[in-house]
Amino acid sequence: MAMHWLVQGCSYGDSLVFQFSGLGAQVPDDDGDELDGMDEALCPVDSFQQGPILDDEINEAIVRPLVHGVKLHAIVDACHSATVLDLPYQCTVSKQTGRWRWRDERPMTGACKGTTGGQAVLISGSSNGKSNMSVLPEPYATIGAMTHSFIRAVECEPRTTYGRLLTSMRAIMRDSSGNCNLQGPIGGSIRKVANFSGVEEPQLSSAYKFDVEREPFCM
Template identity: 55%
Template sequence: MESSSKLSHTRAEYIFISDTFAYVENEREPSKIPTKQNIRKALKWLVYGCQPGDSLVFHFSGHGTRQKDYNHDEVDGFDEALCPLDHETEGNIIDDEINDTIVKPLTRGTTLHAIIDACYSGTVLDLPFVCRMNKEGRYTWEDQRNPLFYKRTSGGLAFCFSACDDHQTSADTTVS
């Protein structure tokens, strides 16, 4: 009895999340269109009031880009960015803002998993370390920290699974 109650509670949460953030091409409700303002609101909502034991998931599947890094906090000289639907008029959401909004607020005991399916998304959360697999099939960790800039959580954990590296593009494909 208890487990079925928990299961329906879990299903209700998933349905809520799906209904709130799913985007359909012909969406008519303004709050569900992935504009820069709506994505920013959703990112703030995601981490607002996070507490120990919370497990947060952020998924973005869309366009990504890179642009010149004007504050010189990037190892490669470029800011990675997500492109909202209105990016041509409102601009992109750069990695510095994403880090400030959903990484820095993570308190001890909270975990964020970000799944980013976009071009140039390797370090779009601006996490301090990047895990890569070398030619021998071993994992290596690259330190991405710039000592002049604070790019850490407030004690929580953040993981980012990206479609590609900062210098790569990703594309849809058809498998027959």
């Protein structure tokens, strides 16, 4: 699998980034390590020929090899992407208190889904499972809603915590009118925001639990 190169030779102090924006899917779990009985998967352009990339494969390829002192950030904008790295802990917002809280996602089978001492963080989103593939006539004119909210939040507050980042992303997702006002050479060519993944809420998963309100976000 092509993503193996990302972690090859990684060592203490390395900061790695994996980004995917596209289609996601769910397929029946065949090894009993999913609480809901479904594996999450990414569908790259060759998925019709090669098949989707399952969360088990992604976890084995870029999560398990992370050694002490190495940190991976994965930014995934796709439907069914909230647990696509199969990380042990998931952070979601409480509808009652509005605060971020951790949920244990470790499989009942006891299968290890963590790292080899390093840290892995996934920023994704919970979705309604419905893809919205809005096609505009101009190529490269759209950006996914989750990706847009992430970039906007980081641009507005570069020195932030994970909790403030998620809260800002949540506000941007809810307030976005579909217009994109990102800055810089890349943002200048993007005119519209399309919620093709059906993402409704930002989510964070991690190999280890930490205080999201205090931990600085740094890639």
